Amino acid sequence: MTEPGTEPDPGTDPGTDVIRVEGIGKSFGPVNALTDVNLHVRRGEVLGLIGDNGAGKSTLIKILTGYHQPDAGHILFEGEPVTLKSVVHARSLGIETVFQDLAMVDDLPVYLNLHLNRELTHRPLPFLRRREMKRLAREALDSIGIAIPSVTAEVGMLSGGQRQAIAVARSVYSKAKLLLLDEPLAAMGAKESAVILRLLQELKQRGDIAIILIAHNYGQVIDVCDRVNLVQHGEITFDRRAADTSVAELLELVNAEYRLGDGR
Numbered sequence: 001m002t003e004p005g006t007e008p009d010p011g012t013d014p015g016t017d018v019i020r021v022e023g024i025g026k027s028f029g030p031v032n033a034l035t036d037v038n039l040h041v042r043r044g045e046v047l048g049l050i051g052d053n054g055a056g057k058s059t060l061i062k063i064l065t066g067y068h069q070p071d072a073g074h075i076l077f078e079g080e081p082v083t084l085k086s087v088v089h090a091r092s093l094g095i096e097t098v099f100q101d102l103a104m105v106d107d108l109p110v111y112l113n114l115h116l117n118r119e120l121t122h123r124p125l126p127f128l129r130r131r132e133m134k135r136l137a138r139e140a141l142d143s144i145g146i147a148i149p150s151v152t153a154e155v156g157m158l159s160g161g162q163r164q165a166i167a168v169a170r171s172v173y174s175k176a177k178l179l180l181l182d183e184p185l186a187a188m189g190a191k192e193s194a195v196i197l198r199l200l201q202e203l204k205q206r207g208d209i210a211i212i213l214i215a216h217n218y219g220q221v222i223d224v225c226d227r228v229n230l231v232q233h234g235e236i237t238f239d240r241r242a243a244d245t246s247v248a249e250l251l252e253l254v255n256a257e258y259r260l261g262d263g264r
């Protein structure tokens with residue numbers, strides 16, 4: 001259901017959508033997590049997904065990563081209908097997720113973390129091509145403007161913001177077409193959040209990747225996102241260009257449901 005005055009972005013051109021979902025529904029036993037969800041994101045666009053705890057944001061992201069299968073609706077990836085069978089399948093198409101635990105190995109250096117499960121070897125010999133991996137890691141980090149003192153530094157020695165930035169760089173390095181970020185700024189200080197927000201701006205300017213970002217700080221969402229979707233009780237109730245909304249309006253929409261005695 002879309003509230004009057006909050007109709008989806010009229011400038012939508014389905015031809016440039018990296019992903020488009022239509023009529024998605026998902027239940028867990030008696031819990032209706034998602035109902036008739038429509039969402040799309042274009043190349044070079046950052047879509048902010050906001051909503052209260054339990055609204056359904058993570059469930060939607062997990063459907064896009066291939067982790068959950070929807071009960072209803074369909075998904076178009078680069079214009080083609082697709083069934084995302086698993087996380088591995090989604091990744092093979094170019095759908096990458098930066099998880100909250102970041103899946104990093106703390107006692108390995110930055111360059112090996114960047115190549116995790118994609119290590120380069122001197123085939124047929126199983127020796128690692130360390131020099132090449134260091135060079136590529138440096139190139140990948142430089143290309144998206146991440147300042148890491150050394151690619152040979154152990155990841156465990158870096159700040160939360162730097163680790164998060166490396167996780168994003170790893171997804172980009174693997175040629176992601178759609179990057180999903182589930183609360184990358186949660187539990188981060190202002191300085192560390194700024195590193196990630198700058199990185200997202202950088203990726204946006206490159207224009208070759210679509211990004212969906214779940215975040216609770218509406219100010220940051222409006223700063224970095226092109227468009228904002230609000231999820232309420234498993235439905236997208238608001239779809240607006242970030243430039244055409246405000247923190248006050250988003251807060252008002254979220255708080256209104258409590259005033260109506262509808263908060264769960």
Ligand SMILES: Nc1ncnc2c1ncn2[C@@H]1O[C@H](COP(=O)(O)OP(=O)(O)OP(=O)(O)O)[C@@H](O)[C@H]1O
Pocket residue numbers: 028031032033051052053054055056057058059060
């Ligand atoms: N695996 C599961 N089994 C049963 N119920 C689930 C499962 N995953 C999510 N839910 C339920 O689905 C609804 C949506 O949850 P979801 O995690 O998607 O919300 P969210 O918007 O991401 O919340 P938060 O901001 O707190 O992370 C909630 O009622 C939740 O309890």
